[in-house]
Amino acid sequence: MPDLLWDDVKVLFDPEFNGALPDVVVEGTTVEDWQVLLDLVRAQGWQYAYSVGGEPMEFSSAADMAAAAYGAGAPELRVTPELRVWPIPEVLMIFRMYQTESIDFDVDLRELQGQERLDVLVDVLCVIGRRLGKSVLMSAEGSPGRPDLGFDVEADRVVKMVDPGV
Template structure:
């Protein structure tokens, strides 16, 4: 992989103890290998929040450029039990969701097995957070939990942070890594979160 890691400047100010947040420098591809993005030094929480918003806004333009393709989110190596845990969480969470069968809104079944059985003859879709992120899942297989999002819906730094918070929450819930990828490209992640180390990695040189 081209590029190099550098530590997120947010760590210059840490509002609470945290694990490292690392990502690949988006400037290093066209520049010498030693090039790095400027490190920012935050003196207080206000500066931290300001620079964080700037960084997330830049990510919305780079990773979520509206190029006509979707972005995929994967939790790999899952089971029916993992799907069930996630659905149980959604019922109790503040995330709004809508479940449809063949395009018609229906009550979300208690058991995910029912959904996979339905999918043998029907189209099933779960839409999460329609007013903000529009995260869709179609229950393709038990072996991975997958969502898709349209980049046009992730068009601000606030929405990037909301999406990342959703991904981190699901990852910690299942204690499994979660990745963000180009459409149908689970082997080419742009972002990865590890729930054990709480490290986040951006592979931005793969995007540019």
């Protein structure tokens, strides 16, 4: 049985209600956690594209991503490394290294309609959360700190964190 049933959470996936691009975050991370994520993308066989400051580049190490994100000590040289990941061809997740202390990514709710697509999201959140040993939380667009759902480390599954009927 799935962790979440579509009928129980579909209001959270309504772009009109939640914004089209909810915020997904893993907090309390390090460069090493970012490297675990990069290795995980490769190990899962997910399709990906990597860019720095909008320029396509070869897939890099987390240390190289951090150097770009932090501008090698010069703020004017800062750019945002971006890793576009497709766990399936119809679902895109965009990971951006704004800082090493959190792994931030977006998903497009318009691509996550129905039980099958919800299951894809749940699987990705579980794989990331289990590999990192950290919670992976999804909040409505622009509402960080108020997660709607996420991978709960202690429960070892994705759970609702709000009452979708509210």
